[in-house]
Amino acid sequence: MGYAAAGRGAKGHDRPEISVLLAHSKAALFERLVATDLVKDARLQRELLNYFPSPLRRDYRSAILDHPLRREILAAHLTNLVVNRMGATFCNYLLENSSADAASLVRAFIAARDLLGIEVLDRELDRLVGELPHSLLMELQLRLHGVLHRMVFRLFRKAPGGLGCDALIRRYQAACDCLRDTLPEQLPGSELACLQEDAATLAGAGVPVELADALARLKYQPIALEVEEVRQIVTRPLADCLRQYLAIGAAVELHWIRREIESLPLYDKWYRKAREALHDGLLQSVRQLAVAALSNGPVGNGKPDVAGLAGLLGELRSMDGLNIAMLTTMVGQLSRLASSPETV
Structure with missing residues (x-):
């Protein structure tokens, strides 16, 4: 074969x-x-x-x-x-689809690893070898890999060029710290329940409570990159940008849509490209909505008019297993909402 x-x-x-x-x-x-x-x-x-x-x-x-x-x-x-x-295949895939060089890829990797605290989490997992089932440890390592993959991908493609590793880390460190420290207070109720359930499941499987909580929060960390980009545009306090971004995300069900996109199968590189395009479109729309809301008044006041999305969201949520056509329709409608001058 x-x-x-x-x-x-x-x-x-x-x-x-x-x-x-x-x-x-x-x-x-x-x-x-x-x-x-x-x-x-x-x-x-x-x-x-x-x-x-x-x-x-x-x-x-x-x-x-x-x-x-x-x-x-x-x-x-x-x-x-x-x-x-x-x-x-990771490096070849990113480099063949970008004009950036290998040095930029390595800088993105080191920055993502440090911003996520991957080395610390690795050491914590190493201490559990022999105490937890091998299958669970592999599952947790795959969890780290998935978030690191997303973070490297976003930094490599979206971060300003010409920055050294330290400058790249400094650009996003405050946003990552703010998100990590305040996430439970910022998440909407349904998503907070998902976070708490995830942490409780890990703890119930034998993962130490603090580590279980850190691992449950980890999957939200790439959002910090988007929040920092919003802050760069609107020059508002970081906490305001994070609060508004998450409020917009809750209104359009960002986390649920993102999980559905990430669950799409990857049969070949064209499916991978299609999934990446959906993910990019989703994040760009939420970022545009957050910028518009922060530009139009006090934080928290600007919320998108999602009446046009409600029917589609409800219909998709009632289905078992979404395909790429359904999610393309959803992200396309969200993009049109974000581009409307009367959105917020």
């Missing part, structure tokens, strides 16, 4: 095939990274230092940073970090 046929079928690739794909993906990314200036990025210089054992970092810091092969060492280290975490 060829690679394409295996990808389309239920079988998927076996371990030897995955190993070959990983090797080719790493070789391709390494060649691209060696040709970049990543070694000059202050944040990535710390990654270079962290590659070495602590005694070497302590005694030979300058020698490491001035090593004649520092560019190659860093490129190899970053290649392993990204590909081992994101999979064999």
Whole structure:
């Protein structure tokens, strides 16, 4: 069976095939990274230092940073970090659909990892090895992977170009912290119930309560990128932007629509592109509505007139399993609502 046929079928690739794909993906990314200036990025210089054992970092810091092969060492280290975490096809897929270079992809990955606190969560999960079933630990790792995938994707495609890792992190750190700290108070009742149920389910399965709560909140973190973009446009306090964005999201059932989009099957790259287009259209519409609301009066006062959406939302919610045509109709109608001058 060829690679394409295996990808389309239920079988998927076996371990030897995955190993070959990983090797080719790493070789391709390494060649691209060696040709970049990543070694000059202050944040990535710390990654270079962290590659070495602590005694070497302590005694030979300058020698490491001035090593004649520092560019190659860093490129190899970053290649392993990204590909081992994101999979064999992730980098190639993003780079073939963008004019940005591999350096921008790596910066987006490091920024997303740090903004989400993935390394901290990894260490917490590692402590549970042997205490929780392997299947549950794998499920939690896939949860981290899914959110990290979304965050890297958004940062790579939407963040301003030319920013180093530290500048990219600084741009979105406050929004990520604000969302993480105030999420339960900001979510609408139905979505708060989903959050609490998720955390309770994880805790009931043996996950420590604080970790269960952090994992339940994690899937909302990519919203912080959208909130920061709203703040950049309207120059209002971050808390106001977050409150208004989530209020708009509740009115148009953002979280439910997003989950339905993410549950669409990915038969090939064209289905992936279609799903991404739906996700982009959904977020763009909510962002436009939030900007309009914040520009038209006190926070919380501006709410979209969703009367035209109510019937469609009700009809879709009554169905079991939505397909891409249904969701395209939904997102298209939301886009028209966001483009209307009388929306709020």
